Structure formats: structure tokens, C-alpha cells
Amino acid sequence: MIALLTQRFLGLVVTLLAVSLLIFAVMAILPGDPASIMLGTSASPETLAALRHEMGLDRPLLLRYLAWLAGALSGDLGQSSTYGVPVAGLIIERLAVTLPLALLAIVLSVLIALPLGVAAAARRNGLADIVASFISQISIAVPGFWVALLLILLFSTTLGWMPAGGFPGWNEGIVPAMKALALPAVALALPQAGVLTRVTRTAVLEVLHEDFIRTARAKGLSRRNVLWSHVVPNALVPILTILGLQFTFLIAGAVLIENVFNLPGLGRLAYQALSQRDVVVMQDVVLFFAGLVIVMNFLVDLSYLAIDPRLREKRGAT
Template sequence: MLALLSRRALGLAATLLAVSVLIFLVMDVLPGDPAAIMLGTSAQPETLAALRTQMGLDEPAVLRFLSWIGAAATGDLGQSYTYGVPVAGLIAERLAVTLPLACLAILLSMALAIPLGVLAASRQGRWPDALVTAFTQGSVALPNFWIGLLLILLFSVQLGWLPSGGFPGWQAGAGPALSALVLPAVALALPQAGILTRVTKTAVLDVLGEDFVRTARAKGLTRRAALWRHAVPNALVPVVTILGLQFTFLIAGSVLVENIFALPGVGRLAYQAFTQRDLIVMQSTVLFFAALVIVVNFLVDLAYLVLDPRLRGRGAA
């Protein structure tokens, strides 16, 4: 068990190092002057030279990479050229919006998708299955930013129940803050719920065909009991895989939704850094997103060990 975890941790560190090298190559080493990109073509030579010195661009690429990755390992992601503050503080501040938004969206997705997937699997070929299939096809086909616009028109413009955008901050209270996150969370959750419903249905159907489920039924267990005691718990491994991928997508892929609802999250920070040509913030946010994906995948691997005892046995062997 410990050896398996050690191998996974070493793989995580190696993957993160490889990703950081790739990010550095794309941002710093490929043709083009980062300082000129940030200042524009009309920048004065003296200003350009000063920025190049400030960014360390007059040093060899290897030294720049070692300096950058060493500082990042200690939590120092550099100084934003646009805002004039540490990038780590900017990301931490924006995470106070993006992280609750992603958690709320994943909870909504799970609350909707898992019961619907189990229902469709237990009623395969009947009208509940047809309704669930129609829901999954519609939710996957609609982009989340378009769903967000529809939600604004209905619940903000027409009914006036929820705010159409902006974030009052957690200092204004949990009620106003959560109400500002409801519509964007629904817009993010619906497409993901469609995907998760399909995965849940397929996983439950696969388990229902296993011998141990038929044996449980032959011993007198009701269909409902066999479904929830045996089929659903054993179908959670592929569901957990999709949940891990969806959580990272909801954090790293919420750029459009955060901009539609004017939420000051990490996705909007990345978009603003791109429009303002703040390459230091862009580089740091991409590294943060990559590290987040790698860490979440590692946590999903740990969840496998908890859900599937066979994997623990292989690790011990």
C-alpha cells in the first residue's frame, strides 16, 4: 500500500515537472520577446530594456527556469505587471470565488446525475430511461455559456429572483454570496450532469450483469436492494473518475461563465491577463491549473484504493 502511494506520488512530481518545463518553453523560450509582447510595439527601448531586466530575460534560459520553478515551489509566483501585486495573492483571492462555485456545481451535478443514471439503468428500455436519455442529450448539446444567458433572462430579468452578475464578497454574508453563485453553478452543472448521468447508467448496467448480483438475487434479495447494496457501490469507480475530471474542468474551464456573470474568479483572471498581455499572470495561472489537474488525479487514484479493495491487494503484492 505504502509502496503504491509512493510510486503515485513520484509520478505526480515527475508529471508536474514536465508540465512546468513545457509551460516555460511556450511562454519564455519560443520565438518572440515576452517584454515586447507585454508593452506592445510602441514601447520605448529604455522601458523595454528595464522590463527585460526586471523579468530576468537577460539571463540564460536554464537559470530563468530554475529561478522560476524554485520560487514557485515556495509559493512565489512572481509579481503581476498589470496589478503590481504578487500573483500568488491574486490567485488565492480569486479562488475564494472559483472554488465555492466549482464545489456547488459539482454537488448539483452529482445530486442530479447519480439518481437519474441509476433510474435509467434500473428502468432500461422504459419511459423513465427515455426521459433521462433526452435530458442527457439536451444538456450535453447546450453550451454552458448559452445556458447561463438563458438563466439570466429567466431568473434575473423576467422573475427577478437572483442577481444577474457580480459578486458581493463573503464579507456581505453567506446568503448574498451564495445567491450570486447559484445561476453560474447551474450553468456549469447541467452539461456535466448530462455526461455523469450517461457514465452512471453505463456503469450500473455493467455491474447489474455481474455474477455476484445475480447470486444476490437468487438468494432472495429484492431488485431494489441488490441495486443499491451491490450494483451502485461497485459502479462508483468510473463515476469517481469522471467527477475528478469534471471538478478540474469546473475550475480551469469556467472562463466563459465567470465572464458572463462578472465573477472575479481565477478563470476571469486568466482571461484578463490574456487581454492585458500580463504574461507573468498567464504563466502562473496555467501552472496553477496544471498542478490542480495533476493533484486531483492523484486524489482520484487514492479514492480508487478506498473504493476497490482489489487495487489495494495489487499494491501490496
């Protein structure tokens, strides 16, 4: 077991290093000089050279990469040329909006998808299955930003129940902050709920045909007891896989939703850094997103071993 965990951890480290190198290479070959873009065409050569030196753009690529990597490992992500503050502080500040938004969206997604998927599988080809399939297809087909606009029109413009955008900050209280995140969370959760509903239905259907389920029914256990005590726990592996992927998508893929609702999150920070050609912020935010995806996949893989002992025995044997 320890050897397996060590192997997985080493794979995580190697993947992170490879991703960091790829990110740096892509940022380095992007057309245009960041210093020239920031200062404009009217800047003097001396001013341009001074800014390039300050940003480290006059050093060899290898030294720039090693310095960036060493800083990332030590927690020093550099200074934003646009905001004039440390990038680590920017990410932490914006994460205080994006992380609760993603958690709220994933909770809503599970609350919608799990009952729908289980009900659809338990009553295959019945009314519940038809309704669940229709809801999942609609939620997948409709773009999230369009759902966001509809939610603003209905609950903000027409009814006036929710704010149309902006974030008051957590220091203003939990209720105003959660009200500001409610509509964006729903807009993020609905497409993910559609995908999760389909995965849950398929996973539950596969477990329903296993021999131990027929044995449990033969022992006199009720259909409801068998479904929630035996079927659902054994169908968690594919469900957890999708949940892990969805969480990272909600963190990294909330750019459109955060811009629609004018939320000061990581997605909006990435968009602003791209438009302002803030290379330092762009590199660090993309590395954070990529690292989050890799670490989440690592944790999901470990959760398989905790949920299903058969996987531990199989991987330990290999």
C-alpha cells in the same frame, strides 16, 4: 502498499516537473515581447530595457525557468506586472470564487446525474431510461455559455430573482454570495450532469449482470436494497473517475462562464492576464490549473484503492 503509494507520488512529481517545463517553454516562444506590449510602441529603449530587467527577461531561459520553479516550490510566484501585487495573493483571492463555484456545480451535477443514471439502468429501455437519455443528450449538446445567457434572461431579466452578474464578496454574507454563484453553478453543472448520467447508467448496468447481484436477489433482498446497497457502491470506480475529471474541468474550464457572469474568479484572471500579456500571471495560473488536474487524478487513483480492495491486491502483486 507503501511501495505503490511511493511509486504514484514519484510519478506525480515527475509529471508536475514535465508540465512546468512545457508551460514555461510555450510561454517563452510566444510571439511578441511582453515588455513592449505593456509599455507600447512609444516607450524609450531605456525604459524598455529597465522593464525587461525588472521582469527578468534579459536572463538566459534556463536561469529564468529555475528561478520560476524555485519560487513556485517556495510559494513565491512572483509579482504581477499588471496588478502590481504578488501572484500568489491574486490566485488565492480568485480561488475564493472559483472553488465554491466548482464545488456547488459538482454537487448539483451529482444530485441530478446519480438518480437519473441509476433509474435509467434499473429500468432499462423503460420510460425512465428514455427520459434520462433525452435529458443527458440535451444537456451535453447545449453549450454552457448559451445556458448561462438563457438563465440570465429568465431568472434575472424577466423574473428578477437572481443577480445577472458580479460577486458581492463573502464579507457581505453567505446568502448574497451564494445567490451570485447559483446561476453560474447551474450553467456549469448541466453539461457535466449529462456526461455523468451516461457513465452512471453504463456502470450500473455492468454491475447488475454480476453473479453476486443475482445471489443477493436470491437471498430475498428487495430490488431497491440491492440497487443502492450493492450495485451503486460497486459502480463507483468509473463514476469517481468522471467526477475527478469534471471537478478539474470546472475549476480550469470556467473561463467563459465567469466572463458571462462577470465573476472575479481564476478563469477571468487567466483571460485578463492573456489579454494584457501578463506573462507571470499566465504562467502561474496555467501551472496551478495543470497541477490541480494532476493532483486530482492522483487522489482519484488512490480512492480506487480505498473503494475496491481487488485493485490493491492486483497492483500490489504487480
